[in-house]
Amino acid sequence: MGIAPILSKYLNLNLSENLLENKVKEFFAYLDPEIDLLIPTYLGNDQRRFYGRGTPDNFQVLDKFKLGTGITYVGKTRKVWSGAGWTGQPTVTKDRGKTYLVIGGYDYILRKIDAANNQEVWQYKFDDVIKGSSTVYIDETANEENRIVILQGSRTGRPKKGIAPSFRAISFRTGKEIWQLDIRKTRSYSRDNDSSPLLLENNLIFNAGENAIGYFINSSVSKAKIKSSILQPEVLSEIKLYVDSDAKRQGGNIVSESSPARLGNRIFLAAGSGHIYGIDIESKKIVWDFYTGSDLDGTVAISKSGKLFCAIEKQFIPGNGGVVKLNPNQKNQESVEWFLPTGNIKFNTWLGGIIGSVALNDEYNNYGEFPALFATNAIDGYLYIGSQDLTTGNKVKGPLKKFSYDTPLIVFKQKIGPSISTPIFTDGNKLVTAGYNGVYIFNLNWEFAKPDEGNVLPNAQGEFFRLIVEEAGKFTGKVSFESTPIVWDGIIRICGRDGWLYSFG
Structure with a gap:
């Protein structure tokens, strides 16, 4: 029976x-469920603040997967790059009883890897190196073969007949191409695609191209049609992510590299033109604009309290880069709750500020048991951990040096070397971070404290704690890291610039 x-x-x-x-x-x-999108996009969810599950109990190299090497051109300069770099974070998907990673590399290859044994399932080759992270979604209108879709961008390569198909949809199950999007030429000097798009309701996708155009795309793969001799998705609307004066001031460097984040009915995007835009999903128009004046690379992270945490590079501005916390229900300078300036230091082509994004501990802090934290890595070589809410009482000059702002209470600051990677919080009150000097793991230990003691933070219930940070492990091995790690089932995975995807546990 x-x-x-x-x-x-x-x-x-x-x-x-x-x-x-x-x-x-x-x-x-x-x-x-047959399909479970575990870490489906860069920084994990629509608010860009989820980094995986499981507590990393050990910190030893468990396995390595060879990603390889590729040649690309920055302007007219030939570059040889290995492994994967910024942002380079794998996605994690469960399908038909197995868990898989999807990761793109500098060898032009997008790979699906069985997470249980680190064996490659398939590979798909782009026209140039892959920098950004993928987004995985379910197309309920598609057949079984194409039901799970990977969206992935790459550098441009050498456009053929003026076409730069650097944003593509690939079948998760087969590894076959579904469509390509031509990132058309604009006043931006780039036609790459580093951004990880968002899946919205009503069969909508939002993607930001490095041509400084935001695309609303039909997520149904069946709507793709031949255009300019290639099968392209249905583009429903476009948004220009700069104003003409930005292009005059910055030349062609109005590149949009960050990924969109969502709060309610608005998308928030840090644009290379110096603007942090709020875009209304229904009208598909910009309805909010905070101007920083600097190039912006980091993705906006949105806290459970609905605040925006935005990384600012030191470029085109008289002041420092750093982190700005914004209230999107206010406008212009009234929206600034605090600003954290980081040090000015020349490293590689950067002059300071933050290239990665801001991490939040919201998804690892059930019911607000512990204080709300943020963490970030900076070009000045420091890892910063601070309070999302408390400020010091001191004032600091903003990036444009026109206004003074409150500045947050920093409870931990340690030299780890310059970094463009984004740190991640994990289960078990740990933090993993990486940079050009290696990978680090820290224990975040909380002690009860009295309100009148120094450097203490309140939780959601008004109880006070002191944070004790302990370095629990470090991996150098003469390997530099630009990518952002994930953790799944307690295993940390991160791509190195030496050509390998590392697993630690």
Whole structure:
């Protein structure tokens, strides 16, 4: 006898056996879905503040996967790059009982890897190196073969007949190409695509190209049509992510590299033109604009309290780069809650500020048991951990040196060397971070404290704590890291610039 009639008799349900059988199947599918998008995009979710699950109990190299090497051109300069770099964070997806990683590398290859044994399932080759992270979504309108879709960008390569298809959709299950989007020429000097798009409701995708155009795209792969001799998705609307004066001031360097984040009915995007834009999803128009004046590379992270944490590079501005916390319900300078300036130092082509993003501990702080923290790495070589909410009482000059702002309480600051990677919080009150000097893991230990003691923070219930940070492990091995790590089932994965994807645990 099947489970449906047994349940019907036991629970005295007046349902047909077929109907109950379907209900039982739906119930068990809910408990153990065929498809589970575990880490489906850069920084994990729509608010860009989820980094995986599991507590890393050890910190030793468990395995390495060879990513390889590729040639690319920055302007007219030939570059040889290995492994994966900024942002270079794998996605994690469960399908039909197995868990897989998807990662793009500097060898032009997008790979699907079985997470259980680090074995490659398939590979797909782009026209140039892959820098950004993928976004994985479910297309309910597609056939089984194309039901799970990977969206991935790359550098441009050498456009053929003026076409730069540097943003593509790939079938997760087969590794076959579904469509390509031509990132058209604009006043931006780039036609790359580093951004990780967002899936919205009503079959909408939002993607930002490095041509400083925001694209609203139909997520249904069946709507793709031949355009300019390639199969392209249906573009429903476009938004220009700069104003003409930005292009005059910065030349072609109005490149949009960050990923969009979502708060309610608005998308927030840090644009290379110096603006942090709020875009209304329904009208598909810019409705909010905070101007920083600097190039912006880092992705906006949005806290549970609905505040924006934005990284600012030191470029085109008289003041320092750093982190600005914004209230998106206010406008212009009234939206600034605090600003953290970081040091000015020339490293590589950068002059200071932050290239990566800001990490928040919101997803690892159940019910606000502990104080709300942020963390970030800076070009000045420091890892900063601070309070999301408390300020010091001191004032600091902003990036444009026109206004003075409150500055946050920093509870931990340690020299780890210059970094463009984004740190991550994990289960078990740990933090993983990386940079050009290696990978570090820290224990975040909380001690009860009195409100009148120094350097203490309140939690959501008004209890006070002191944070004690302990370095729990370090990996150097003469390997530099630009990418952002993930953790899944307690295993840390991060791509190095030496050509390998590392697993630590």
